Amino acid sequence: QKEVEQDPGPLSVPEGAIVSLNCTYSNSAFQYFMWYRQYSRKGPELLMYTYSSGNKEDGRFTAQVDKSSKYISLFIRDSQPSDSATYLCAMSRNTGNQFYFGTGTSLTVIP
Amino acid sequence: KAGVTQTPRYLIKTRGQQVTLSCSPISGHRSVSWYQQTPGQGLQFLFEYFSETQRNKGNFPGRFSGRQFSNSRSEMNVSTLELGDSALYLCASSLVQGNTGELFFGEGSRLTVL
Numbered sequence: 001q002k003e004v005e006q007d008p009g010p011l012s013v014p015e016g017a018i019v020s021l022n023c024t025y026s027n028s029a030f031q032y033f034m035w036y037r038q039y040s041r042k043g044p045e046l047l048m049y050t051y052s053s054g055n056k057e058d059g060r061f062t063a064q065v066d067k068s069s070k071y072i073s074l075f076i077r078d079s080q081p082s083d084s085a086t087y088l089c090a091m092s093r094n095t096g097n098q099f100y101f102g103t104g105t106s107l108t109v110i111p
Numbered sequence: 112k113a114g115v116t117q118t119p120r121y122l123i124k125t126r127g128q129q130v131t132l133s134c135s136p137i138s139g140h141r142s143v144s145w146y147q148q149t150p151g152q153g154l155q156f157l158f159e160y161f162s163e164t165q166r167n168k169g170n171f172p173g174r175f176s177g178r179q180f181s182n183s184r185s186e187m188n189v190s191t192l193e194l195g196d197s198a199l200y201l202c203a204s205s206l207v208q209g210n211t212g213e214l215f216f217g218e219g220s221r222l223t224v225l
Contacts, residue, residue, distance in 0.1 A: 006153075036216075043115070043201055043216030044154075088154065098167045099214065101146075103153035 003027050006089055006102025015111050019076040023089035023102045026070065030091040030100070033065050035074045038086045038104065047087075048074065079109045113138065115217035117202050123223045129190040132220045136183050136204030142166075143185040144214065145177060148199040157200075160185055189222075197224045 006023045013019055021035075032051055036044035048063040050056045050072075056063045062075040072091070076083055086104040116135040124130050136143050144167075145157040156169035160179035177187040183204075189196055199221050203214040 041218070043203075043218045044214075045216065046213060049213070090154075098144075098156045098159065098169065099154075100156070101154035103151070 001026060004089060004091060004100045004102045007105055008103055010106040010108065012108045012110060013079055015079060015081060015109055017079050017109070019079050019083070019107060019109075021074040021076075021087050021089075021105050021107070023072050023091075024070055025072075025091060025100075027091075027093075027100075028067075028070065029093045032092045033063070033072050034090040034099070035061075035063055036088040036090060036101075038088060040085075044088055079107075081109045081111050084108045115202055115204050115215055117200075117217035117220050119220055120218065121221045121223075123225060124192050125225050126192055126194060128192050129188060130192060130222060131186055131188045132200050132202075132222075134185045134187075134202030134204075134217060136185070136202075137215055140204035140206050140215070141183050142205045142207060143179055143183065144203045144205075145185070145187050146201045146203065147171075148201055148219070149197075154201065157187065192224045194224050197222060 004025045035048040037047050038044040050063050050065050053065045053067045060077045064073045086106050088104045089102040090099045092099045118133045142161045144159040146154045148154045158177050159167040163179045174190045179185045199219040201219045203216045
């Protein structure tokens with residue numbers, strides 16, 4: 001069993017829709033949770049970073065962490081064609097830069 | 112400020128050969144991590160270097176190795192290439208060691224093994 005599971009999609013939504021992306025994990029030691037966005041032929045870029053449980057909002061993006069359920073989500077409001085990319089969840093324990101990534105969800109926002 | 116630079120961007124090798132990939136981190140960043148990205152497995156951690164010392168290592172065979180130089184530039188080497196080594200190799204740098212979540216990735220080196 002992989003430590004981080006993520007639905008690969010692909011996910012296709014109309015412009016303006018609310019998008020929900022999710023990951024589950026098995027290691028209760030994970031404390032840091034991140035979402036990265038990766039455009040085609042580019043490296044991942046950090047979107048959201050959350051420590052422990054709770055919600056975090058940044059513009060159209062909201063990250064949620066539920067440690068009791070080992071479940072994290074990223075919501076994108078008013079989705080735009082420029083949001084079309086692969087979204088990767090990532091998490092880690094307490095020290096070091098060893099991150100565990102999901103396989104990514106491919107999102108297409110249709111104008 | 113220049114981002115993370117990886118060279119070469121694309122390369123093709125045959126089984127049994129070896130390859131060296133290079134990464135120049137963002138100026139001032141001292142931690143460099145390497146990841147392998149494949150469609151089936153996603154990003155998998157290879158190793159992390161900080162101040163020329165390997166601090167963490169993922170579950171990859173000894174054919175995968177790396178090093179970091181005094182200017183924080185890093186190289187990774189894969190010897191005796193196998194078909195399954197075909198992947199995008201991503202380098203990421205961060206300001207300090209330790210977990211802040213702020214990894215800055217390069218665009219990767221895409222390796223094809225024939």
